[in-house]
Amino acid sequence: MKHTISVLVENHSGVLSRISGLFSRRGFNIESLAVGPTHDPSISRITIVADGDDHTVEQIEKQLNKLIEVIKVKTFGRDEFVARELMIVKVNAPAEKRSEIMTIAEITGAKVMDITLSTMTLELCDRYDRLCRFENVIEPYGILEMARTGTVAVERGSDYFSPKKGS
Amino acid sequence: MKMTVSQAMVECLKAEGIKVVYGYPGAAICPFYDALLSAEKDIRNILVRHEANGGHAASGYARITGKPAVCIATSGPGAVNLITAIATAYADSIPLICITGQVNTDQIGSDVFQEADITGAAEPFVKHSYLLKDPKDVGRAFKEAFYIAGTGRPGPVLIDVPMDVQKMTLDFEYPKKVDIRSYKPTGKGNYLQVKRVTEALRSAEKPLICIGGGVFASNAQNEIVELSETLNIPVITTMMGISVFSDDNPLYVGMIGTHGMKIANYAVNACDTLFLVGARVGDRAVKTPLDLERTTKILHIDIDPAEIGKNIGADYPLVGDAKQVLRQMLDYIKKNPEGCADHSGWLRQIEENKVPTEFAQPVKGTVNPKEFLQKLAERMPANVNICADVGQNQIWSSRYYFKRGGRFLTSGGMGTMGYSVPCAVGAKMADPSRPTIAICGDGGFQMNFMELATAVQYGVDIKVIVMTNTRLGMVRELQTIGYNDRQTGVFLDGSPDFVKLAAAYGIPAIRVNDEKSEKEAIERLAEDKGLLLAEVVVDKDFPTL
Numbered sequence: 228m229k230h231t232i233s234v235l236v237e238n239h240s241g242v243l244s245r246i247s248g249l250f251s252r253r254g255f256n257i258e259s260l261a262v263g264p265t266h267d268p269s270i271s272r273i274t275i276v277a278d279g280d281d282h283t284v285e286q287i288e289k290q291l292n293k294l295i296e297v298i299k300v301k302t303f304g305r306d307e308f309v310a311r312e313l314m315i316v317k318v319n320a321p322a323e324k325r326s327e328i329m330t331i332a333e334i335t336g337a338k339v340m341d342i343t344l345s346t347m348t349l350e351l352c353d354r355y356d357r358l359c360r361f362e363n364v365i366e367p368y369g370i371l372e373m374a375r376t377g378t379v380a381v382e383r384g385s386d387y388f389s390p391k392k393g394s
Numbered sequence: 395m396k397m398t399v400s401q402a403m404v405e406c407l408k409a410e411g412i413k414v415v416y417g418y419p420g421a422a423i424c425p426f427y428d429a430l431l432s433a434e435k436d437i438r439n440i441l442v443r444h445e446a447n448g449g450h451a452a453s454g455y456a457r458i459t460g461k462p463a464v465c466i467a468t469s470g471p472g473a474v475n476l477i478t479a480i481a482t483a484y485a486d487s488i489p490l491i492c493i494t495g496q497v498n499t500d501q502i503g504s505d506v507f508q509e510a511d512i513t514g515a516a517e518p519f520v521k522h523s524y525l526l527k528d529p530k531d532v533g534r535a536f537k538e539a540f541y542i543a544g545t546g547r548p549g550p551v552l553i554d555v556p557m558d559v560q561k562m563t564l565d566f567e568y569p570k571k572v573d574i575r576s577y578k579p580t581g582k583g584n585y586l587q588v589k590r591v592t593e594a595l596r597s598a599e600k601p602l603i604c605i606g607g608g609v610f611a612s613n614a615q616n617e618i619v620e621l622s623e624t625l626n627i628p629v630i631t632t633m634m635g636i637s638v639f640s641d642d643n644p645l646y647v648g649m650i651g652t653h654g655m656k657i658a659n660y661a662v663n664a665c666d667t668l669f670l671v672g673a674r675v676g677d678r679a680v681k682t683p684l685d686l687e688r689t690t691k692i693l694h695i696d697i698d699p700a701e702i703g704k705n706i707g708a709d710y711p712l713v714g715d716a717k718q719v720l721r722q723m724l725d726y727i728k729k730n731p732e733g734c735a736d737h738s739g740w741l742r743q744i745e746e747n748k749v750p751t752e753f754a755q756p757v758k759g760t761v762n763p764k765e766f767l768q769k770l771a772e773r774m775p776a777n778v779n780i781c782a783d784v785g786q787n788q789i790w791s792s793r794y795y796f797k798r799g800g801r802f803l804t805s806g807g808m809g810t811m812g813y814s815v816p817c818a819v820g821a822k823m824a825d826p827s828r829p830t831i832a833i834c835g836d837g838g839f840q841m842n843f844m845e846l847a848t849a850v851q852y853g854v855d856i857k858v859i860v861m862t863n864t865r866l867g868m869v870r871e872l873q874t875i876g877y878n879d880r881q882t883g884v885f886l887d888g889s890p891d892f893v894k895l896a897a898a899y900g901i902p903a904i905r906v907n908d909e910k911s912e913k914e915a916i917e918r919l920a921e922d923k924g925l926l927l928a929e930v931v932v933d934k935d936f937p938t939l
């Protein structure tokens with residue numbers, strides 16, 4: 228089962244390698260990992276989507292907490308969070324296919340970033356599963372290149388995830 | 395005060411009460427060594443003969459003092475040599491401060507001479523690490539390093555210092571306080587859970603206490619003895635928990651595990667409630683944790699939440715420092731003295747299943763190592779510290795050398811051959827009042843005998859017992875049992891004459907191969923002042939159990 232884990236860490240060099248090392252060393256499977264700054268410049272936020280049963284996820288959480296530079300870890304329960312991921316995809320788009328692709332873009336909410344005589348580059352920011360569906364429908368046109376950021380997520384509702392350890 | 399980073403590093407060590415460091419120098423750590431020389435009145439600088447042994451010696455020292463101990467290596471090969479000791483300490487939760495030199499800051503990443511990314515390479519085996527690039531971080535890094543290494547679940551912390559940084563100057567003051575927002579180890583246990591665990595334990599019909607190395611890490615020996623005696627509950631240990639209980643305590647059953655005592659493993663299977671204290675249920679201690687989990691109520695105290703539920707599911711998890719939690723339990727019992735079941739029937743059941751030890755007659759020209767160790771223990775004072783290496787000799791030492799107040803030190807988690815002699819050097823220096831014996835095989839000894847020189851040089855009075863079976867005995871036995879006796883790569887032909895080898899170091903030595911020499915050796919191990927080596931000749935096919 229997939230789990231979305233948010234991790235607040237000290238914004239130090241080397242933190243990311245400690246975390247990714249931990250995952251490979253302990254045999255945890257990462258689906259995606261996204262890292263970026265937060266409104267507090269001393270803190271970075273890492274969002275990890277990982278695969279595993281409840282026992283594995285509990286271990287992931289505990290092992291992450293053991294890293295000194297990890298301030299707080301939270302695994303989101305189902306429907307407890309809102310999440311987005313950005314995908315950029317460059318697809319074969321000869322003149323006769325362009326309008327079909329445009330229709331798909333319109334339905335899915337993808338935007339055209341770039342266009343050439345033979346290709347189109349589309350961006351779509353959405354949930355992981357919707358990106359996958361988008362990929363499926365665009366695939367037959369011939370994907371030339373694709374990049375995804377990995378999921379980022381925050382808690383739904385008025386509660387928020389703050390750097391105070393514990394809870 | 396204005397000073398160089400190297401001087402500041404020395405001030406940090408002094409402020410932490412460090413009296414001795416174990417190291418091996420090289421160009422990249424020379425500025426720090428220079429500063430150490432100026433402080434030689436306060437800090438003894440011990441030159442070991444291999445960096446890993448410096449780490450093991452610091453480990454022995456740390457285990458006896460209960461505080462972080464310091465080892466030092468230069469950049470590149472020196473630092474990389476240290477890794478075995480770091481990993482060994484990590485596996486057994488031993489607090490070490492490992493200081494390494496690094497190439498100049500502007501050369502990092504360019505593969506210059508003797509550059510190794512040691513913070514990267516050691517990452518899986520450290521509790522934390524620092525690469526000091528800014529001189530003004532030195533005080534904070536050291537303060538944090540000592541705090542992190544010695545608190546919570548202890549472990550090694552690495553501080554890597556580029557050579558140019560060591561030479562920089564700063565206005566230095568050692569921080570008085572440490573505050574790491576992301577590191578707040580738990581001390582006391584949750585009160586309600588303490589109550590539940592205590593009730594579950596004392597109301598059980600057949601409870602059993604299992605002690606791991608965490609009891610030493612938390613210095614909770616007295617508390618656990620008091621608890622088991624108060625509730626009249628039998629006790630088993632993992633290899634790391636050996637010597638918390640005196641072997642002659644009637645509640646002590648023995649060590650569990652693959653190489654454990656039959657009766658201890660019997661007790662684990664027969665109990666209805668198992669109380670794990672600072673024991674992580676490693677695979678060598680409990681082979682089938684899932685079976686145990688199904689049949690037995692598991693109560694588990696550990697300071698590391700990640701250990702609870704990792705190898706065995708716990709019905710009653712309790713995160714906290716063993717000493718504090720056990721104190722809480724004892725307080726609770728004092729206030730609520732009712733409710734302890736009668737465990738005498740259960741104790742009798744264990745007693746009745748004990749089988750007396752019988753020693754086989756040794757092959758001519760050899761001695762029975764088990765019997766030798768038992769006799770030695772009877773003759774030695776009670777407070778001996780035993781440093782056992784790895785292999786058959788380790789199992790014999792754990793089972794047959796009776797502990798009555800001294801420590802049993804070994805590499806339990808990593809099983810690192812060569813640990814014993816350097817560990818003994820450190821342990822003896824930490825507490826010179828205790829006789830200290832290293833016990834190893836002829837394989838392990840050839841991985842660490844260079845430390846005899848260290849012992850001679852600094853007058854460290856240890857006794858060394860080398861059990862020579864001319865084989866890597868434990869692997870030989872594995873091949874005998876598991877590979878149809880196809881013995882390969884286990885023959886120690888070409889080994890030196892160990893008595894003569896000792897003589898080359900100026901160390902008196904005795905070969906033990908019959909009853910007479912056995913008697914003499916035991917007498918001398920107990921009475922001789924100064925270093926002594928005893929080569930105990932063991933039959934090549936002598937079984938571990």
Ligand SMILES: Cc1ncc(C[n+]2csc(CCOP(=O)(O)OP(=O)(O)O)c2C)c(N)n1
Nearest residue numbers: 785786787809811835836837838866867868
């Ligand atoms: C550094 C290291 N290398 C290899 C091993 C694997 N190993 C475990 S026991 C053993 C045999 C040890 O032989 P010896 O030191 O002669 O002791 P004995 O078993 O004969 O008492 C070996 C090679 C190890 N534990 N550590």
